[in-house]
Amino acid sequence: MLLTLGVVGGIYLLYSIGWVVGGLRLKPLANFFVADAMFLPWFVLAVAAPALWFLTSWVLTRGRASWVRVGALLLGVVLLVPWPFVTVGVVGA
Secondary structure (H helix, E strand, C coil): CHHHHHHHHHHHHHHHHHHHHHHHHHHHHHHHHCCHHHHHHHHHHHHHHHHHHHHHHHHHCCCCCHHHHHHHHHHHHHHCCCHHHHHHCCCCC
16 A cells, blocks of 8 residues: 555656646746736646645545545546646647
């Protein structure tokens, strides 16, 4: 279980980095469509979402079976994929 938590925690850390890189790649496009006051809070929430999911699933599955905790963490791995980084990447189009 400790190994699984470490691997999933590492994936979430990489997801946070991916959201930072992908969000900064989309910043010029966001300046065209929305103001900085709208971009910054959602950017911060996107970067913090993997850590918040890890913490929330840890707290809410306390005292339950291990497979419930692993299921909640793996659901987050699927839902929190940093799509701006996956689609655009570091270099961009």
